[in-house]
Every structure is written in C-alpha cells, then in structure tokens.
Amino acid sequence: MSILGTSVTNVTATDADDPVYGNSAKLVYSILEGQPYFSIEPETAIIKTALPNMDREAKEEYLVVIQAKDMGGHSGGLSGTTTLTVTLTDVNDNPPKFAQSLYHFSVPEDVVLGTAIGRVKANDQDVGENAQSSYDIIDGDGTALFEITSDAQAQDGIIRLRKPLDFETKKSYTLKVEAANVHVDPRFSGRGPFKDTATVKIVVEDADEPPVFSSPTYLLEVHENAALNSVIGQVTARDPDITSSPIRFSIDRHTDLERQFNINADDGKITLATPLDRELSVWHNITIIATEIRNHSQISRVPVAIKVLDVNDNAPEFASEYEAFLCENGKPGQVIQTVSAMDKDDPKNGHYFLYSLLPEMVNNPNFTIKKNEDNSLSILAKHNGFNRQKQEVYLLPIIISDSGNPPLSSTSTLTIRVCGCSSDGVVQSCNVEAYVLPIGLSMGALIAILACIILLLVIVVLFVTLRRHKNEPLIIKDDEDVRENIIRYDDEGGGEEDTEAFDIATLQNPDGINGFLPRKDIKPDLQFMPRQGLAPVPNGVDVDEFINVRLHEADNDPTAPPYDSIQIYGYEGRGSVAGSLSSLESTTSDSDQNFDYLSDWGPRFKRLGELYSVGESDKET
Known part of the structure; x- marks a missing residue:
C-alpha cells in the first residue's frame, strides 16, 4: 500500500577501467526485469516503486534484474547484472470475515456452567497481529445466558454458558456475534469498518432433571407440648421435565439420628415422632430428600430448620x-x-x-x-x-x-x-x-476419722492372721487330709573332702555297717535312741535286696512323718563283669569289646520299677 515513488533500495556497481580515460568507467543502470512495479534512476541506481498501492495479499515477493553498463550506456559498452528480491510487508488493510453467516449449536439443559457450547471463527487475510480479532455478543435473546471469549492461539471465539438452561422454559436462543480487529491502522480506517458479524442459533435439548423444591430452605415452628403425630409443616417438590415423574419424600436419617420426626412419602407432610423439650434443644435441623419414582438416581435435598416454641412447663x-x-x-x-x-x-x-x-x-x-x-x-x-x-x-x-x-x-x-x-x-x-471441739472439727469429720481407724485395724488383724497361717508347721495332723509332698534337697556338698554333708559310703558299699542315720527333713517331737544297725550284707547282695532292706528300715522308722517321701539311694553295685566302660582303660581303640553284660541289667531294672511302683501302707517309693 506504499505510494508511487517510494524508495526501495539502491545498488552499486564497480568498473576496473580508468575513469579518467574516456567513458570506459562511466556506468548507466537500467531494469531488465521487474516492470511495471519498480523503476531505477540510471545514474544513482535508486530503486523506487513504479505502481501505487501494491497488495501483499495479491503478490508478496518480486524479483528485479538490474543491469549496469559502461561507456555511458552506448553500444559497445560492457555490462553486468544483479537480481534484487523485494518482499512486501503486511499492513492491516483487510477486515475479518466470518466463514459463514449462520452457526447452529445444540446443548442439553443440564450442562454445567462454564461449558464450551461451540466455536465461531472470522478469517483475516492479514498476518501476525494485524490478523488478531476480538469477539463479542452484541445482540440476541441469550445475552444474559451466554458469553463469548477469544482464543488468541486459534483466532476463534468460544461460546460458553453463564446461567442454567431450562428446556421447559425456553427451547432456543439467537445471538449476534461480532469479530473486530484488535490493532487498527489509522491510515486505512477510511476504507470501512474492520469488523464482521454472524448469527448464532442455540437449541436447548431436554434432559432428565432432579426434582425441584418449592423453596431453597424451610423454616418450621412447633410448640414443645405438641402431640405425637401432629403435622409440623410440609415441603413440596416437582419434576421439571415435560414427562413429569411422581416424587417420594424421605428424611435423611443422618440428620435425625434420634428419629424425632417423620414425613409422609407422598405429600411431604412432616409429623412429630417423639416429644420435644425446648429446654433440651431449641433447634432441630434435618434434611428432606425428594426422589423421582421413575428414576431413583434423580434426587434433590433441602434443609429444614425446626424451631421449638416455649411452653410454661417448668416451675421456678x-x-x-x-x-x-x-x-x-x-x-x-x-x-x-x-x-x-x-x-x-x-x-x-x-x-x-x-x-x-x-x-x-x-x-x-x-x-x-x-x-x-x-x-x-x-x-x-x-x-x-x-x-x-x-x-x-x-x-x-x-x-x-x-x-x-x-x-x-x-x-x-x-x-x-x-x-x-x-x-x-x-x-x-x-x-x-x-x-x-475447739479444734474446729465437725461431727462428720470425726466419723470419717473413726472409720479410717477401724479400717486400719481390720487390715492389721487380717495381716497377722495370714502370717500366722503361713508359719504353721509342715507336719499334717491326723484329722487333716493326707497329701503327697515332695521334699527337695539342693545340698550338693563340698566335694570329696566335705564330711559334714552326709555319708554315702554305706549306700555305696553294701558290705559296710548299716548304721543309724538321723532324718534331716523333720524334727521329731520325741528323741529315739539309734536303732541297731542291720547285719552286714554279704558281698553278693543284689540291688533289689539292698532296696528292700532300706525300704524296710524306712517303714519301721518311728521318726518318719505320716506322709509320702522320696528315698534316694546312691548304690552303684559292686562292679561289672565287663569292667570299666571308659575308653581310658584301653590303650588301643581297635580292640573288640563284649557288650553282653548290658543284658544282665534288664531284669534288675524291671524289678527296680516294681519296687518303685508298689508301696507299703500309705508310703510309696
């Protein structure tokens, strides 16, 4: 859109000939290609536009061939050429244009607010910021329900929902949308308005909507002496769809845990289920649920505040x-x-x-x-x-x-x-x-002190009684129950040199004198003279005979208590025909040994078991 004669650029050519020698270095410039758009001055080589109001949208780039000829441009002179590329830059000389004059969109009535309903686009032949357009709703019956925003990246307008739709109230809307350039060049403002308009038709589709209560909240009042099952108030709701569905009402029991109220499922009348007491609670807040019978997923909730009115039912x-x-x-x-x-x-x-x-x-x-x-x-x-x-x-x-x-x-x-x-x-x-009582103690305090003293005396008596029972002797009386008792001796002695513990030489040697050994587990009430020892036992005595002798001695011991006891004997026998079992006895480990001697002990252990399982009187060994 430059005017005629606008300078584009200039070029320079050089000639190696001597400029003072005739016309050999005198150059003359001319355009070989590029007419009629551009011209060049022959002597200065300044290139200018030759046509006014060149249109970038028609042709953006031009190739211009320029010639430089010596000898002042006369015949016989030498020449050189160069190619110049000329690009037209954009100006905002074109308004935006909608691709279509009428747009159609449809939207369900339960669409969420802010949802994009559709897009409109106005094209602009310019580029860059010259092509940026803004969109507005300038007229129509849905200006309060819809809005349009511009997308700078896609250069289009987005129509969004501002307020809820209701198919039963209005089924369609018409909008007039305008697109205008953001950056207007004042040099071309006289060419006309750089904007365009289009019509948008929006059709509302029916959707299954939840019930609608007649009020967003309810406030009810009831006297605290109201009779049971009396009607407190009523809530109403309807299905807004054309094919209206019956509604059923219920109470959200999470808001009425004590079940103080009931509601008629058909007409929404709220009744009293339990007596009310204003002195305990003045307000009761419950939630009523309305549900479509044909579609149980369509539900609505409404808060109901119930105020309990005072009745003079409490005396001062x-x-x-x-x-x-x-x-x-x-x-x-x-x-x-x-x-x-x-x-x-x-x-x-x-x-x-x-x-x-x-x-x-x-x-x-x-x-x-x-x-x-x-x-x-x-x-x-x-x-x-x-x-x-x-x-x-x-x-x-x-x-x-x-x-x-x-x-x-x-x-x-x-x-x-x-x-x-x-x-x-x-x-x-x-x-x-x-x-x-000069010390200031009341009768109640005295009683409390006496009660504490009596309690302490009772505790002391019980303690002494328990200690006395605990220290009773272990000897069981004749009229008491006879129970088995085990007396454990943990005296290990002081080694071979300890002669104070007990003498086991007699038990280990059947040939020894079977003298009297006093009992150490009890202290007899009467002292008896030591009885005469038994006759020496022959060397060939067996272990069962030895046990029988000791058993007879225990049975006839007058100092023995009248309860069972364990008799421990350390008799090891007189030796084994096999000799020592220790490997220390032999100097070689490959000598054969006879283990038949073990078979001799089988009957002895059997007899020993019979002796331990059979007792005399009430004693068992």
Missing part, C-alpha cells in the same frame, strides 16, 4: 442452694439473705416471680420476706435474741410462682443457721460442735 426454683446465717446478736429487720429464682422456661416477656410463705407460716414469729425490684427476695429477721443453744437451724419454706399461662409454682426451703458473730456482725461459729 431457687437459682442455687442457699444457706443463710443469722447472728445471735442480730437486730430486728436485718436482711439475713437475698435469694433469686430461675425458670428453665423462656417466656416472651421475660420472667416475673411471685414469692410467698406457706399459709401456715404467714404469721411466722421469726422471719418475714420482702420482694425486691430486681425480681429477687430478701429474708428479714423479725426480732433479736436468737440462741443457737436452744435452736440452731430454722427451715423457711418459700413458694415461688411464675407469670406463665397457666402459672406454675414450687416450694423451696431456705436453711437458716444461727451463728455466733462478732460485734460488727462477722460470723465466727455456726454449730454446736464449735463449743465441744
């Missing part, structure tokens, strides 16, 4: 456990105690209490009451000269009534203790125990 009572103290030297008309009342109910106009004495105590000679403006009550003494020696405690029943409809009342008793006070009215002592 003292705000705390009051205990008044009256000085013996008090004055008539003196305020003994100021009390206040509380009511669990919450009337709309606030609490107002009435106080009175019991009818039979209206003419109480000792005390009177006075109502205060702050809804409290003062108890006053009628006279002086109270004596705690004569009467220490006075009980004053007070009737408290509320202002409810119907009013409720209760009787609370105030305990008044007569106390010894200082001259300025400071309480010093308030019970008879103070005279008897």
Whole structure:
C-alpha cells in the first residue's frame, strides 16, 4: 500500500577501467526485469516503486534484474547484472470475515456452567497481529445466558454458558456475534469498518432433571407440648421435565439420628415422632430428600430448620442452694439473705416471680420476706435474741410462682443457721460442735476419722492372721487330709573332702555297717535312741535286696512323718563283669569289646520299677 515513488533500495556497481580515460568507467543502470512495479534512476541506481498501492495479499515477493553498463550506456559498452528480491510487508488493510453467516449449536439443559457450547471463527487475510480479532455478543435473546471469549492461539471465539438452561422454559436462543480487529491502522480506517458479524442459533435439548423444591430452605415452628403425630409443616417438590415423574419424600436419617420426626412419602407432610423439650434443644435441623419414582438416581435435598416454641412447663426454683446465717446478736429487720429464682422456661416477656410463705407460716414469729425490684427476695429477721443453744437451724419454706399461662409454682426451703458473730456482725461459729471441739472439727469429720481407724485395724488383724497361717508347721495332723509332698534337697556338698554333708559310703558299699542315720527333713517331737544297725550284707547282695532292706528300715522308722517321701539311694553295685566302660582303660581303640553284660541289667531294672511302683501302707517309693 506504499505510494508511487517510494524508495526501495539502491545498488552499486564497480568498473576496473580508468575513469579518467574516456567513458570506459562511466556506468548507466537500467531494469531488465521487474516492470511495471519498480523503476531505477540510471545514474544513482535508486530503486523506487513504479505502481501505487501494491497488495501483499495479491503478490508478496518480486524479483528485479538490474543491469549496469559502461561507456555511458552506448553500444559497445560492457555490462553486468544483479537480481534484487523485494518482499512486501503486511499492513492491516483487510477486515475479518466470518466463514459463514449462520452457526447452529445444540446443548442439553443440564450442562454445567462454564461449558464450551461451540466455536465461531472470522478469517483475516492479514498476518501476525494485524490478523488478531476480538469477539463479542452484541445482540440476541441469550445475552444474559451466554458469553463469548477469544482464543488468541486459534483466532476463534468460544461460546460458553453463564446461567442454567431450562428446556421447559425456553427451547432456543439467537445471538449476534461480532469479530473486530484488535490493532487498527489509522491510515486505512477510511476504507470501512474492520469488523464482521454472524448469527448464532442455540437449541436447548431436554434432559432428565432432579426434582425441584418449592423453596431453597424451610423454616418450621412447633410448640414443645405438641402431640405425637401432629403435622409440623410440609415441603413440596416437582419434576421439571415435560414427562413429569411422581416424587417420594424421605428424611435423611443422618440428620435425625434420634428419629424425632417423620414425613409422609407422598405429600411431604412432616409429623412429630417423639416429644420435644425446648429446654433440651431449641433447634432441630434435618434434611428432606425428594426422589423421582421413575428414576431413583434423580434426587434433590433441602434443609429444614425446626424451631421449638416455649411452653410454661417448668416451675421456678431457687437459682442455687442457699444457706443463710443469722447472728445471735442480730437486730430486728436485718436482711439475713437475698435469694433469686430461675425458670428453665423462656417466656416472651421475660420472667416475673411471685414469692410467698406457706399459709401456715404467714404469721411466722421469726422471719418475714420482702420482694425486691430486681425480681429477687430478701429474708428479714423479725426480732433479736436468737440462741443457737436452744435452736440452731430454722427451715423457711418459700413458694415461688411464675407469670406463665397457666402459672406454675414450687416450694423451696431456705436453711437458716444461727451463728455466733462478732460485734460488727462477722460470723465466727455456726454449730454446736464449735463449743465441744475447739479444734474446729465437725461431727462428720470425726466419723470419717473413726472409720479410717477401724479400717486400719481390720487390715492389721487380717495381716497377722495370714502370717500366722503361713508359719504353721509342715507336719499334717491326723484329722487333716493326707497329701503327697515332695521334699527337695539342693545340698550338693563340698566335694570329696566335705564330711559334714552326709555319708554315702554305706549306700555305696553294701558290705559296710548299716548304721543309724538321723532324718534331716523333720524334727521329731520325741528323741529315739539309734536303732541297731542291720547285719552286714554279704558281698553278693543284689540291688533289689539292698532296696528292700532300706525300704524296710524306712517303714519301721518311728521318726518318719505320716506322709509320702522320696528315698534316694546312691548304690552303684559292686562292679561289672565287663569292667570299666571308659575308653581310658584301653590303650588301643581297635580292640573288640563284649557288650553282653548290658543284658544282665534288664531284669534288675524291671524289678527296680516294681519296687518303685508298689508301696507299703500309705508310703510309696
């Protein structure tokens, strides 16, 4: 779009001839190819445009052949040529154009907000930033429901959903979309608007939608004395689809764990299932579920807040456990105690209490009451000269009534203790125990101390008894059960030189004198003279005969206890015909040995087992 005569570039040619010698080095320039677009000045070689308003979109690149000829361009001169490439740069001289004037899109009514519905594109013959366009919705009946954004990469417009659609309300929308250049060249603004428009038709498709409640939330109220199964309120919902489905209602039991409410599945009426108590809970928040019968996956939820209204069902009572103290030297008309009342109910106009004495105590000679403006009550003494020696405690029943409809009342008793006070009215002592117990201990404290002492005595007696039973002797009396006992001796002795442990020489040598060995497991009540030892046993005695001798000795021992015991004998026999079993006896390891001697011990071990399994009297060995 450059004007006529716009300079493009200039070229230079050189000639090796002497420029002062005639016209040999005088050069003249001309264009051999490139007309009629470009021209060149013959002497300066400046190349200029020869046509105005060249169009890049028509032809972007040109090849221009330039000739330089000496001899001033006359015949006979020598020449040289060069090729010049000229490229037209882009300017924003073209508006965007939509590929089609009408676009059609369809979208289901339950599409998520922000979803891309479709794309429109306006083409621009320019390139780069000159081709960038912005998109806008400038008209139509869906401007509030749809929006369009520009995609800088693809150079198109994206239509998105802004608000929910409803097929039953409106089935189609028409939009007028405009595409305009972002960068406009003011040199070409007079050529017309650099923008274009197109029409977009959007059709809404029907979808199976969940039920819709008549309200996003529900607030219900019920009195706390409402009867069971009474209707608290109602929720309603409908299927928005053309083919409407019946709706069933239910309560989300996660929000009603105690099952205090029920709901009619057909009409949504909420009823009371259990009694309500405003003093325990003022608000109940539950969730109601609406489900399509034909499609159980289509459900909706709505929160329901239930407020429990107050009913005057609680009588007033003292705000705390009051205990008044009256000085013996008090004055008539003196305020003994100021009390206040509380009511669990919450009337709309606030609490107002009435106080009175019991009818039979209206003419109480000792005390009177006075109502205060702050809804409290003062108890006053009628006279002086109270004596705690004569009467220490006075009980004053007070009737408290509320202002409810119907009013409720209760009787609370105030305990008044007569106390010894200082001259300025400071309480010093308030019970008879103070005279008897100068240390200030009450009767209750004394009882607690005595109980602890008795408990300690019982524990000591039990401990002594258990220790005495534990230290009883091991000898079992005749009238007690006879039980098996095992006495374990862990004395290993002090080696071969220890002669203090016990003598086993007699057991090991049947030829030795069978003398008397005193029992060491018990201490007999009577001392017996040692009995005469048995006659020497011949050298050929067998182990069973040796055991029988020892068994007979144990059975006739007068110092033996009347329970079973284990007799341990260390008799090893007189030797073996096979000699020693140790390999140390032989000097060679290849000598044959006879092991037949082992067969001789079979009957002996059998007899030994019979002796151990058969006992005499109540003793077994």
